């Protein structure tokens with residue numbers, strides 16, 4: 188079965204926003220709430236706000252491309268869940284809560300026990316105090332408390348500004364906190380860093396969100412998207428090309444980026460500029476023991492190759508690509524039409540040897556199968572969609588109609604239904 192072609196995102200206005208949310212149902216059928224060891228979770232989504240025409244960012248030959256991503260206070264969403272039952276912060280100083288019920292908790296900002304931002308939610312007044320300067324005193328922050336806004340799932344507090352001082356750089360973040368009862372809080376970083384730049388002669392938008400720990404790597408999100416301008420219509424069209432995957436187990440920033448036949452290692456870090464903290468990304472041509480990898484498949488829109496169960500190569504363009512020797516598999520892929528690889532990761536792997544060549548099959552054409560198993564009077568039907576390398580896909584979220592089935596005894600239809608995830 189071929190996927191639908193030509194899925195593109197068009198800007199109807201200057202405020203069009205594209206949301207790529209990688210929230211995947213767990214094997215039990217319900218959403219998984221993945222937690223990091225420190226309790227910081229990582230369900231994430233990245234998000235593109237309005238995109239302006241890219242600047243001319245051509246890089247002189249023989250110079251490593253370098254991009255500076257500037258801060259934006261909103262337009263992003265990198266979320267984590269904090270269990271409110273596992274940790275209650277003991278503040279040295281608090282407002283007078285009287286006999287109000289108060290939920291106290293900690294937003295992890297690293298893996299150490301002291302790396303957190305404490306908060307207290309006064310449920311009676313429905314206001315939130317956040318210890319943004321991390322001194323365990325909830326009475327010395329200006330412009331507090333925060334008032335809540337009702338959301339679909341709970342009480343939400345928006346626009347919480349915190350700053351992290353990291354090696355002399357003052358890194359700003361903006362957070363939303365949404366309480367789901369008194370046991371779970373979703374923390375969403377809505378700020379991020381962004382630039383427009385050319386990679387391999389093609390204009391891209393590069394966006395990055397840090398998960399509050401002040402360093403760039405695991406748990407963060409990188410989104411690289413290509414967009415094209417239709418000169419005939421003077422219209423703007425965005426085509427999402429690649430994004431890093433976001434899940435608790437495997438999130439992070441790939442080590443390499445492959446574009447137009449050149450594979451670069453991604454060097455990244457916070458820098459201080461006259462406009463405040465920024466992120467600098469430098470692309471160095473990958474060196475060392477490389478081999479050739481052919482990407483074989485159709486309709487690939489986004490692809491991240493995995494190595495050692497981590498995101499390794501963000502694939503943008505060019506085929507074959509040259510990559511450091513090793514075994515590569517599909518870390519995540521999105522096909523035109525919105526089919527995305529499902530978890531757990533599946534599909535074939537390719538062994539790239541030094542100066543050797545290998546092929547990785549991924550993408551279309553897709554194949555759909557239904558397996559039937561029987562237990563007593565119960566028939567279990569499993570619907571599965573696989574790609575060229577056997578990798579398993581889940582149905583596009585935009586396609587709301589799940590596959591349907593009908594069971595016949597002879598010529599008589601005895602049962603019909605719809606498949607559900609899980």
Ligand SMILES: [Ca+2]
Pocket residue numbers: 317318319320321322323324325326327328
């Ligand atoms: Ca304080």
Ligand SMILES: [Ca+2]
Pocket residue numbers: 397398399400401402403404405406407
């Ligand atoms: Ca980080």
